[in-house]
Amino acid sequence: MSARTLFTDGWTFRRTDNDTSASVRLPHDAMILETRTADAETGNHGGYFPGGSYVYARSWTAPADATQRTYSLFFEGVYGDTRVLVNGREVARCNSGYREFTAPLTGVAPGETALIDVLVDNTRVPNSRWYSGSGIYRPVWLESAGPVRIAPDGVHVVTRSISGDATVDVTIRVEGELPSGATASAEFSYDGERVVREHAATATGGVFSIPVTIPTPRLWSADSPHLYEVRASIAVDGDPVDQEQLRTGLRTVTVDARRGLRINGATELLRGACVHHDSGILGAATFAASESRRARILKAAGYNAIRSSHNPLSRAFLDACDEIGLYVMDELTDVWLKHKTHHDTADQFADVWPADAAAMIQKDRNRPSVIMYSIGNEIAETATQDGIDAAHAIHRYFAQNDPTRPTTLAVNLLLNLMSSRGSSPFEREQYLGEKKEAKDKKEATSTAANMLTAKLGRVMELAARLPAADKASRGAFGTVDVAGYNYAYGRYAADRKRYPNRVIVGSESMPGDLPAIWKRVTTVPGVIGDFMWTGWDYLGESGIGTWSYGSEPGSINKPYPALTAGPGAFDITGLPGAPALLAQAVWGTATTPGIAVRPLGTSGQRANRTPWRTSDAVPSWSWRALAGQAQIEVYSADDEVEVLLNDRSLGRKKAGERVGFVTRFRTQYEPGELVAIGYRDGAETGRSTLRSAGTPTLRLRPETTALQGPDDLAHVWIELADENGTVDMSTNDTVTVTVDGAGTLAALGTGAAATTESFTDDQHSTHRGRALAIVRGSDQRGFVTITATSARHGSATIILSPADTEHEGVPA
Structure with missing residues (x-):
């Protein structure tokens, strides 16, 4: 049988220019450890963090069956140009920070201990318009398989019909040479009880196709997120060879200009939040606990949809969306053929996008939450024929490899208008760091539009209404199933009349425009919803949504020590505004x-x-x-x-x-x-x-009372509050946090827009009466004692229990 186990412990980490290593447990963000400076090359884009080059290392002893089975590492995400070495020999590389990839552990004899090095180079910055992080920031898995196996993510479940009983197609892709007598089966269970099991006796091209009928189906939607457990198996002469288990929901997705978006035949309007990939004070490190927390908070606030901005969501976030019911527009990339930052992926786009798209589809296609693919964000070159041709090619790829979901393209009509005229209101060197002769044409960028918008207010929305903006965008919109409008809600009614077959989604909008936008969403046929920029605040793009006061710098590109972007309905710690x-x-x-x-x-x-x-x-x-x-x-x-x-x-x-x-x-x-x-x-x-608060003292308020092992997190609020728990916003202090027992302090910080303090220290100033400590569990079973001490407001201690004693209470 194939097996997949977490491979996150036992690693060491060091900077390439330093021989001293530290023990780390993945996921791990190297950038959040770096010292921010006003002259850091990421600048405003990356929150004034520097880039860097790093080495992650771990030993691995090949099992006794290494000659009969294949072993490999599966990386969910590494940010930076990455090379994986086994005993000094390169076995894999990846130059795309959000793409999943596999590294084979070949050439290691049974019983031999090999050294695995993961070399990550993220020195060429800025390569993103927001904080990217560096290093192995998402989980790593050790995979093993026999000579005949179900391919990784090789099970595909498609709901064909929900009329009466549900009809479902299950395909199982097999790697290796199938012997005669091989069969496959698909079993569906709900809440632990088997619903149906079907078999297939023949495979075509290594693929088994199994039609399944599910009686009285429980359908998945954001309001009723029912999930089925699916077990796909292959056997030879009745003996099990391999199996894969997954959870999925039964649901259908259709869009058309008359009835809009329909889930299971019922019309849905998307109340959407754009979100970036970082985890706030944890940096880019992706933990299931923090992703689930963010999804739950947004769902509780009334959002029913997430737009990943501007790269594919993590598996952990998608797990949460499947579980609690959030629709997802998963987005491929922010950059195509033209640079937005000096070191981004524009030069290699033609080479990397097919692999990025394939990995994204493979990750998403069994997800009931993923209802739409966005093939790009604010790609101004889609005003030109080269961009339109690229849009056609990318859309065709998605349509051929997953025809069950519509595609969209998030278009900023002002940028397309400028691109169509070969001009920009800003010199290239202002955002790319390049010097060009005056006669060179200036390229439109999202950063340039942000600067212009800060000065001229509604320029993007007003410019989008111009006939020339329509002309510059209609070619791009014609390539996808749903037209994504960034900051252009004023066009909805007129464009629906001009293009009666066009389906429209507000892929990005100013939060304050929501009253005007939602009136159009609910009255203009074929407009299926809106995504606010942003539902959750993020690191980098520092100050775009942060107010300043008096003589403080007023530009949206705030100077150091500005850190967060500022437009979030919730700040980076999860507090609403x-x-x-x-x-x-x-x-x-x-x-x-x-x-x-x-x-x-x-x-x-x-x-x-x-x-x-x-x-x-x-x-x-x-x-x-x-x-x-x-x-x-x-x-x-x-x-x-x-x-x-x-x-x-x-x-x-x-x-x-x-x-x-x-x-x-x-x-x-x-x-x-x-x-x-x-x-x-x-x-x-x-x-x-x-x-109002009475006399505040330091208090600890945990969001959970237990930790479930080394990959779980506890979010603990440190509050200057009165005896009723009311926090005083005008009282601040410096707090020091210690963690004893079966846990460690993973991060400490606040949602302050600007700070010179680090999230990796054990001491931090409160902001508006609060700080957040994030505690990570450990391999050791036991209680976790968390103590916070302040300079002027006393101290407090709480104890978290092991998960299986949560209901037994904690010791006094």
């Missing part, structure tokens, strides 16, 4: 009004706003050390809202769509209780409350 409340009000998913308050520490200062964030307000009324006029924002779909401060009415005002779903109040700040009440048709619909 005003955009999350706005989305819930617009979508009607909130049951009570949402209250947010602009930070009192900035009261009276001129705000240098950015289009990617329409409000800097946060849901808190706890500013004990501050005074001044408070600016209150209430987000609601009700007819009216009223605000009470300490039982005193601040007024009752219009709410809902008439005022863009946000109602504003001003008052002098005073501690106490702030209440927002919603009214519809004169009757109260619900109320929300914010309270």
